[in-house]
Amino acid sequence: MTTGPLKVRRFKSETPPDRKFKVDDLLAFRRGRGDLAFSIFIALVALFFFVSFFFASGWDGRKLPDEMGTYLLRQFGIIEGEGRLERLGRILKQGWVAPAICMAILVPAAVLNLRKSRITHNWRRRFKQPVEMSYEASKWLSALEFVGWFIAYTLAVPIFGYLVSTLVFGTALPWRMGYRGWRWFSICLAASFAIVLLFRTGLQIKTPVNIWLYSLLPDGARGFMLTWF
Amino acid sequence: MEAFWTGLDAIAQPSVLVAILIGSIGGLAIGAVPGIGPAIAIAILLPATVFLDDLVSLVLLLGVYGSSMYGGAIPAILINTPGTPVNALTTYDGHAMTRRGEAARALSLAYSASFVGGCFSICLALIALMIFGPYLRNLGALFGQRDIFMAAALGAVLLIVAHRRTMGIATLLFALGFLIAMVGRQSMRQIDRFTFGIDYLYAGFNLIVVIVGVFAISQALFLLTGKDDDPPEARLKGTLFRGFAELWRHKIVAGISACYGTIMGIIPGVGEFVAQFFSYSTARALSKEPARFGHGSPEGLVASETANNAVPAAAMIPLLALGVPGEALTAMMMVVFFDAGIKPGPDIFENNPDFLFSLFIALLIINVIVVIALLFSTRWIAKIIYIPNRLLGCFILLLSFVGVFSIRNSFTDCMFAVGFGYLGYILRRLDWPLVPIVLGLVLGSIMIEKLSAGSSQIKTVFDLVNRPVSGTLFAVICLVLIATLVSALRRRNTLQP
Numbered sequence A: 001m002t003t004g005p006l007k008v009r010r011f012k013s014e015t016p017p018d019r020k021f022k023v024d025d026l027l028a029f030r031r032g033r034g035d036l037a038f039s040i041f042i043a044l045v046a047l048f049f050f051v052s053f054f055f056a057s058g059w060d061g062r063k064l065p066d067e068m069g070t071y072l073l074r075q076f077g078i079i080e081g082e083g084r085l086e087r088l089g090r091i092l093k094q095g096w097v098a099p100a101i102c103m104a105i106l107v108p109a110a111v112l113n114l115r116k117s118r119i120t121h122n123w124r125r126r127f128k129q130p131v132e133m134s135y136e137a138s139k140w141l142s143a144l145e146f147v148g149w150f151i152a153y154t155l156a157v158p159i160f161g162y163l164v165s166t167l168v169f170g171t172a173l174p175w176r177m178g179y180r181g182w183r184w185f186s187i188c189l190a191a192s193f194a195i196v197l198l199f200r201t202g203l204q205i206k207t208p209v210n211i212w213l214y215s216l217l218p219d220g221a222r223g224f225m226l227t228w229f
Numbered sequence B: 001m002e003a004f005w006t007g008l009d010a011i012a013q014p015s016v017l018v019a020i021l022i023g024s025i026g027g028l029a030i031g032a033v034p035g036i037g038p039a040i041a042i043a044i045l046l047p048a049t050v051f052l053d054d055l056v057s058l059v060l061l062l063g064v065y066g067s068s069m070y071g072g073a074i075p076a077i078l079i080n081t082p083g084t085p086v087n088a089l090t091t092y093d094g095h096a097m098t099r100r101g102e103a104a105r106a107l108s109l110a111y112s113a114s115f116v117g118g119c120f121s122i123c124l125a126l127i128a129l130m131i132f133g134p135y136l137r138n139l140g141a142l143f144g145q146r147d148i149f150m151a152a153a154l155g156a157v158l159l160i161v162a163h164r165r166t167m168g169i170a171t172l173l174f175a176l177g178f179l180i181a182m183v184g185r186q187s188m189r190q191i192d193r194f195t196f197g198i199d200y201l202y203a204g205f206n207l208i209v210v211i212v213g214v215f216a217i218s219q220a221l222f223l224l225t226g227k228d229d230d231p232p233e234a235r236l237k238g239t240l241f242r243g244f245a246e247l248w249r250h251k252i253v254a255g256i257s258a259c260y261g262t263i264m265g266i267i268p269g270v271g272e273f274v275a276q277f278f279s280y281s282t283a284r285a286l287s288k289e290p291a292r293f294g295h296g297s298p299e300g301l302v303a304s305e306t307a308n309n310a311v312p313a314a315a316m317i318p319l320l321a322l323g324v325p326g327e328a329l330t331a332m333m334m335v336v337f338f339d340a341g342i343k344p345g346p347d348i349f350e351n352n353p354d355f356l357f358s359l360f361i362a363l364l365i366i367n368v369i370v371v372i373a374l375l376f377s378t379r380w381i382a383k384i385i386y387i388p389n390r391l392l393g394c395f396i397l398l399l400s401f402v403g404v405f406s407i408r409n410s411f412t413d414c415m416f417a418v419g420f421g422y423l424g425y426i427l428r429r430l431d432w433p434l435v436p437i438v439l440g441l442v443l444g445s446i447m448i449e450k451l452s453a454g455s456s457q458i459k460t461v462f463d464l465v466n467r468p469v470s471g472t473l474f475a476v477i478c479l480v481l482i483a484t485l486v487s488a489l490r491r492r493n494t495l496q497p
Helices: A023-027 A035-056 A068-075 A088-092 A097-126 A134-176 A182-202 A219-228 B002-011 B014-032 B038-051 B054-078 B085-099 B103-136 B145-162 B164-182 B199-203 B207-224 B243-249 B251-266 B272-286 B298-322 B328-339 B353-386 B389-408 B411-430 B435-453 B468-490
Strands: B184-186 B191-193
Touching: A035 A097, A035 B164, A035 B411, A097 B164, A097 B435, A134 A182, A134 B207, A134 B389, A134 B411, A182 B389, B002 B014, B002 B054, B002 B103, B002 B353, B014 B038, B014 B054, B014 B353, B038 B054, B038 B207, B038 B328, B038 B389, B054 B085, B054 B103, B054 B298, B054 B328, B054 B353, B085 B103, B085 B272, B085 B298, B103 B243, B103 B251, B103 B298, B103 B353, B145 B164, B145 B298, B145 B435, B145 B468, B164 B435, B184 B199, B207 B328, B207 B389, B207 B411, B207 B435, B243 B251, B251 B272, B251 B298, B272 B298, B298 B328, B298 B353, B328 B435, B389 B411
Parallel strands: none
Antiparallel strands: B184 B191
């Protein structure tokens, strides 16, 4: 029997070493920059609605038993009481109950989230990880430009009609994003026209009816444009 | 059996078959483009389908829902970018196989695994309907208002618990969605809740406005403020027809993963990620080569893709049986059901059994169409993964207008939708989950309605849980909460928050 060097087929990974894999990564989450600021904002929103709850939820018109503490103890059968127990359903169907349940979840969740976010923020600072939110804030602000585009498009449709507005915005916005030249212009124009054909001409979805541009057209053309575009 | 044939007859209509075909191929393309997921596509298409026939609109959206995950595997395997979020795990093994020149093998294995996962849960649902259907007709009598209330509460708890690392945030966003559901005039008592004298708010927020804003507009803003990817050109060599033969070698992994996908799909609020998590971990534990997982293991690819695709059909079950959607996509489907005049819930087994068969038969056909289409056209579909992200963002923004405006011709709807979109954009930037907002809105509405409707039956708090179904569901809620609390206490002593 000959003995030689043991040949072991070694497994060689095809994945680069910077991609260490764990199945837990699927559910991974890290609070990043901007988390604290947004958590503060959400906590303020929760506070606003909590204050509003007392005058904007039907709370002021509530109908509750005279001694609420005793009533609840009787509800749970902890104490025996005299007389008929008023149905809990009479309370549950009052308008303020659902907002009260919502506030009972929202406010503690907002406070706990704020606390957690602050702890993470301090942890990041302690271990010299970036905490400034200027980059994140710049991203949030830059999105406002496109919110403006959407609003402008929405306002343009009743003036110029769905067809013209879609063709203009469908080519102008890509141009703004850097897709310039005749090739991109043709692609975007064709895609915009296809959207109008599919949704307005084909599926007949509702679009504004009082369109300024169409009112300048002769009757026949106006009717045609209103029906199909 | 009569319901089965009636359901099949309804599906055999030419318009329905065309809708299935368009939905399947469209969903495939939508899934294959990184940046558009089924949620965005369905959110945009939802208002447009109001103008179509009931079953036509439903199967169209089902096509998108059922086929997008197949398409999502293509960029995940070829360019390491998941087409839909649930294909993230596919990148680990699928793309590693591409890197060693086995792209065609990975794709064909992914398709066959997806097909098996999808068909497994659909066939299971169909068989269950055939066997238990006649008995389920009395299910409506078992489920009262309080039972549905408790089922919705369980859905909410499971949804939050399923967000393991972001449970606090999921609770907060769920409550925010619940708050959005609350806004408006309560019709019975004429009480204005959080309307602040604004006329628009008296009618409350429309679900589609919130959905389009949170999913579609936010994604458009996210893409527009980001950068275009520059993916490497993928080379696809070899045949795609060997997947099923190879899958047979991994039949145990495929079977277990399909079971996980089906079970996790049935549980409201859980969905694909948890199904993948369990199936992948189990497959790794059973494997003779666990070290290969994450580095191009065919078993890993089979586990993730099978589990993914078993979920959509299974996720329809809680929606249909209880009227409680377990995820964002089924919540959107619920809107279509209502438009079609079909109220999901226990009564559906009595009132529309044929509709149930139509639905699952349609899903089966969708799976067959998609796998055939993929086997013959992957090389062409693979080209659309290179559409620039920011260009997609431009057109998602334009399409969102159609989606919102067509609901009730309201510009105010568009303004609120863009407001929700901006909120969703910030949430996406922070990596906060979006689904709890929408499910908070949907499940919150259900809970309010059922609690109010069942209030005449409630004398004491014990009346909420003294029925067999509501009592069982309440016990499950308590068990889930206790298990979560114990798990959280165990994890408490970690250095990093």
